[in-house]
Amino acid sequence: MTMPTTLVTGGSSASGIAVARALAAAGHAVYTVGSDDVRIKAAALEAGGGVTPLVCDLASLDSVRELADTLRDLGVAQVDGVIHLVGGWRSAQGVEDQSDEDWDSLEEGAITTLRNVSRVFYGQLEASPQGRLAMVSSTSVTSPTAGIASYVAAKAAAEAWTLAVADGFRNAQSANTENPVEQHSAAVIFVVKSLVDETLRREHPERRFPGYTDVEELAAAAVGLFEEPAANLNGQRLLLAK
Numbered sequence: 001m002t003m004p005t006t007l008v009t010g011g012s013s014a015s016g017i018a019v020a021r022a023l024a025a026a027g028h029a030v031y032t033v034g035s036d037d038v039r040i041k042a043a044a045l046e047a048g049g050g051v052t053p054l055v056c057d058l059a060s061l062d063s064v065r066e067l068a069d070t071l072r073d074l075g076v077a078q079v080d081g082v083i084h085l086v087g088g089w090r091s092a093q094g095v096e097d098q099s100d101e102d103w104d105s106l107e108e109g110a111i112t113t114l115r116n117v118s119r120v121f122y123g124q125l126e127a128s129p130q131g132r133l134a135m136v137s138s139t140s141v142t143s144p145t146a147g148i149a150s151y152v153a154a155k156a157a158a159e160a161w162t163l164a165v166a167d168g169f170r171n172a173q174s175a176n177t178e179n180p181v182e183q184h185s186a187a188v189i190f191v192v193k194s195l196v197d198e199t200l201r202r203e204h205p206e207r208r209f210p211g212y213t214d215v216e217e218l219a220a221a222a223v224g225l226f227e228e229p230a231a232n233l234n235g236q237r238l239l240l241a242k
């Protein structure tokens with residue numbers, strides 16, 4: 001099997017750098033995507049060789065379509081994996097002060113970017129012999145608190161969207177009953193409580209970060225998606241929180 005071509009969408013943060021680096025080390029051709037030219041180039045540089053930075057506002061469907069065109073111009077005929085890392089986080093005191101501004105931001109970051117990326121690359125991921133879509137959700141979706149009502153609602157919507165993509169993959173790959181094909185594409189949800197990286201640990205040497213997931217563990221889980229049969233993964237909610 002040829003090595004996958006994988007997009008890390010929302011790759012500018014510590015998690016994006018770790019995921020891009022790990023995928024490249026595992027032999028993937030990695031394209032890391034962010035909205036800001038300077039930040040995504042710096043992230044690609046930090047991730048090391050084999051990681052190509054691309055700029056795209058993933059909240060704009062037209063821009064994501066242009067991203068697909070750019071990849072085609074770069075000779076990428078097939079995207080095999082999308083590790084989607086755009087999310088955002090907002091909190092308030094309780095239910096009454098959940099602001100529209102916060103909701104709009106979360107809707108755009110957590111839901112719209114995922115919808116755009118998965119709509120535009122769905123066909124390629126479904127056609128790939130090892131198609132993988134992953135997004136990162138939160139343990140708080142199943143134990144919501146009032147102060148993060150908008151956040152958990154947005155993440156729950158993003159999870160539901162991902163499960164719908166998984167259903168699409170399942171249906172497409174089991175449709176031909178005369179010539180059944182093995183499930184080869186999978187959409188999954190990684191579940192974390194919070195992410196931690198080396199910089200955060202260094203800045204807060206006194207803190208223990210209980211239940212946190214190190215970005216290196218998230219990165220290893222992203223690589224692992226391509227080593228596990230799609231049938232075992234598709235539609236799964238994979239708990240990475242300890």
Ligand SMILES: NC(=O)c1ccc[n+]([C@@H]2O[C@H](COP(=O)([O-])OP(=O)(O)OC[C@H]3O[C@@H](n4cnc5c(N)ncnc54)[C@H](OP(=O)(O)O)[C@@H]3O)[C@@H](O)[C@H]2O)c1
Nearest residue numbers: 010012013015034035036039058059086087088136194195
């Ligand atoms: N951090 C945590 O503790 C935690 C906890 C639970 C779940 N999660 C989830 O884990 C994932 C990764 O979290 P994170 O904190 O590393 O990432 P994040 O800060 O939510 O987003 C990652 C990157 O996405 C880029 N981005 C934002 N809007 C964009 C857009 N419109 N187009 C393109 N890129 C855009 C940002 O970089 P630019 O602005 O430079 O483009 C940002 O650095 C997210 O889905 C998050 O919700 C995180």
